[in-house]
Amino acid sequence: MGTVQAPGVYTGAADVIAALMLLLEFGMLRQALIRDQIRLYATQSALISVLAVVIAADRGIGDLYALAALSAALKVVAVPYLVRKLLGRTGRDEAAGVAGSYTIGVANSVLGSIALAAIGFFCFNSLGIHSADAPGTALAIAGGMVLVAFGLMIVRRDVASQAIGFFSLENAISLAALVVAAGLPLILETAFLFDLLVAVVVFGMLIRAHHTRSDSLSTADLTKLRG
Amino acid sequence: MSAALPIPVIQLLQVLTVAVAAPGISGVIARIEARLQGRIGPRILQPYYDLAKLFRKEALAPEGATWFFLVAPVVAVAAYLTVPLLIPVLTTYGLPLGYMGDILGGGFLLALASFLVATAALETSSPYAQLGSSRAKTFSAIGEPVVLFVVFTVALVTGTDLPYALAATVRSSAAQIVRPAHLLASAALFMVILAETARIPVETHSGTNEFGMIDEARPFEHSGPFLALLKWGSQLKQLILYTILADVFLAPWGLASSQQAGSVLLAIVALLAKATVLGVVVAVIDNSFAKLRLFKITEFVAAAFLLAVLGVFTLYLGGG
Numbered sequence: 001m002g003t004v005q006a007p008g009v010y011t012g013a014a015d016v017i018a019a020l021m022l023l024l025e026f027g028m029l030r031q032a033l034i035r036d037q038i039r040l041y042a043t044q045s046a047l048i049s050v051l052a053v054v055i056a057a058d059r060g061i062g063d064l065y066a067l068a069a070l071s072a073a074l075k076v077v078a079v080p081y082l083v084r085k086l087l088g089r090t091g092r093d094e095a096a097g098v099a100g101s102y103t104i105g106v107a108n109s110v111l112g113s114i115a116l117a118a119i120g121f122f123c124f125n126s127l128g129i130h131s132a133d134a135p136g137t138a139l140a141i142a143g144g145m146v147l148v149a150f151g152l153m154i155v156r157r158d159v160a161s162q163a164i165g166f167f168s169l170e171n172a173i174s175l176a177a178l179v180v181a182a183g184l185p186l187i188l189e190t191a192f193l194f195d196l197l198v199a200v201v202v203f204g205m206l207i208r209a210h211h212t213r214s215d216s217l218s219t220a221d222l223t224k225l226r227g
Numbered sequence: 228m229s230a231a232l233p234i235p236v237i238q239l240l241q242v243l244t245v246a247v248a249a250p251g252i253s254g255v256i257a258r259i260e261a262r263l264q265g266r267i268g269p270r271i272l273q274p275y276y277d278l279a280k281l282f283r284k285e286a287l288a289p290e291g292a293t294w295f296f297l298v299a300p301v302v303a304v305a306a307y308l309t310v311p312l313l314i315p316v317l318t319t320y321g322l323p324l325g326y327m328g329d330i331l332g333g334g335f336l337l338a339l340a341s342f343l344v345a346t347a348a349l350e351t352s353s354p355y356a357q358l359g360s361s362r363a364k365t366f367s368a369i370g371e372p373v374v375l376f377v378v379f380t381v382a383l384v385t386g387t388d389l390p391y392a393l394a395a396t397v398r399s400s401a402a403q404i405v406r407p408a409h410l411l412a413s414a415a416l417f418m419v420i421l422a423e424t425a426r427i428p429v430e431t432h433s434g435t436n437e438f439g440m441i442d443e444a445r446p447f448e449h450s451g452p453f454l455a456l457l458k459w460g461s462q463l464k465q466l467i468l469y470t471i472l473a474d475v476f477l478a479p480w481g482l483a484s485s486q487q488a489g490s491v492l493l494a495i496v497a498l499l500a501k502a503t504v505l506g507v508v509v510a511v512i513d514n515s516f517a518k519l520r521l522f523k524i525t526e527f528v529a530a531a532f533l534l535a536v537l538g539v540f541t542l543y544l545g546g547g
Contacts, residue, residue, distance in 0.1 A: 003386040004408075004542045012405035019407035019541060026533060110529060114536055121544035137407065140545035 010058040011135040017051045018138040018175055022117065022145050025168055029113055029152045030106050034087065034160045034217075038080045041164055044171050045075030048178070055182050063186040071174070074193050079167060079200050086204030087160065101158040101218055109155045113148045120144035129180065138179040145172035158217040159210050163203040170196050231486040234322060241316040242308055244495050245470065249462040250274035252469070252502050257433070259510040274462065278455045286451030292350045299347035300449065300456035303340035307463040310336050314390045314467070315474045317494040319398070319482045321391045329388040330378050333471070337464065341367060344445050344457060351448035355437045359444025362521070366422060366429070366441060369528050373419050376535035380412040383542040390471065394479035411538035413476040418531035420472060422524070424465045427513045429524055439518060466502060473501040 024044040031037045049072040056064030124143030149172055153165035254271040261268020288296055312324045313333045345360035378388055385392040397403050422429045425442035446457040481497030483490040
């Protein structure tokens with residue numbers, strides 16, 4: 001097999017940002033404290049705004065600057081703030097159930113997620129979307145990220161991590177959307193962003209309800225039915 | 228215009244630069260670390276004085292140790308001094324002996340040296356030396372896959388596994404630097420270097436507690452010139468690894484592209500500057516993080532592995 005040619009600088013930068021987002025996803029997977037997970041999520045969301053700016057500068061799409069600003073305001077500031085607020089006291093004093101909520105060990109879950117990422121990379125890359133406008137690598141990374149986010153929601157047995165996993169899944173989808181369909185009308189993108197807010201509120205209420213019922217954020221004891 | 232140096236002289240200079248500068252780089256790191264901690268710290272030349280003192284001292288071997296115990300440090304240093312022939316230390320063009328071995332060849336030499344030192348430590352009946360060599364081998368074994376994946380990245384990028392080829396590729400365009408595979412592999416290699424040179428978060432470089440020691444515990448039973456060789460050897464290894472990271476991966480600029488004495492001299496200065504910058508980064512890391520518990524070191528190496536594997540994924544499965 002021959003050498004793999006380097007894409008241009010802009011595409012390379014987009015790929016690097018996507019790769020950093022995937023690394024942060026792995027960080028969330030193995031992070032024990034909910035406040036650190038929220039911090040990682042905010043960083044990941046900030047990166048996607050940076051990526052939007054890079055793509056906007058590269059292709060001269062003015063709409064994307066607005067989207068980057070809106071996305072930053074919503075996902076870097078509002079969503080983390082809301083999640084912290086909704087977690088309330090439970091989030092502040094690191095409620096029981098978040099740390100060590102692994103169904104399998106840390107090392108195993110990371111190894112499993114590497115395999116998931118490989119599947120995601122492979123599947124998205126073999127879609128064969130290779131045009132000047134869509135950096136194939138960033139798309140493949142987004143595919144890997146979607147699966148790792150799913151993995152995160154599966155291996156962590158606490159509602160808070162699952163919520164964060166869901167929000168970062170949305171980040172992965174945004175990443176894929178950004179690299180494939182950067183020219184999507186602004187109104188649609190904005191609508192998707194506000195969908196996320198609904199999810200945050202729903203998840204917040206679920207977390208609150210679960211915490212008042214079982215005094216823990218762990219979902220381990222939901223397997224038993226209570227009369 | 229300055230005079231052109233004959234090729235063999237440049238080749239000798241590569242080895243001499245590393246051999247002479249290695250203790251100095253250790254001295255610089257120790258000094259910066261001390262300043263960051265608010266201490267004045269030892270002189271930068273202190274490692275040279277230490278080596279000179281040890282070379283003058285009498286050598287003792289523990290009872291029951293064979294000739295191997297004394298030969299190992301000599302061969303280890305010889306192996307370390309062979310590596311600068313294979314990597315771009317001063318020149319952008321391959322020197323005649325530069326193609327004797329590829330990255331794997333250099334890796335084999337480093338592994339041979341570390342194997343010899345560990346085996347010599349086993350020759351003694353000192354529990355700490357044996358503990359150190361057993362740990363050193365364990366952790367270098369788990370670090371090995373990371374290095375392999377970094378080599379795969381290099382191979383996918385350049386089509387060869389020659390260090391000169393990767394340095395030339397990185398120099399060729401900015402697009403080669405700003406690609407995830409290159410940055411991920413470089414980061415993974417840096418983490419491996421932290422582990423291999425016995426730095427925080429894997430090991431305290433100046434610690435005196437034997438239970439936390441890995442690499443530092445191995446030369447416990449050596450003395451005199453042999454201890455000096457082992458100390459010099461680990462300083463050589465450190466500078467060699469820094470050179471590989473700087474001259475092959477991160478910043479292969481400032482190397483001589485001709486045989487002019489002036490540009491070779493400039494390359495020596497550039498190498499020392501790059502190694503010092505890396506040393507400052509390492510010293511800052513040394514001061515900012517705590518040492519990991521022994522059983523957490525695998526997680527550190529696993530993180531490096533993750534970076535290296537993702538680097539290969541982006542190339543092989545992601546096509547970029």
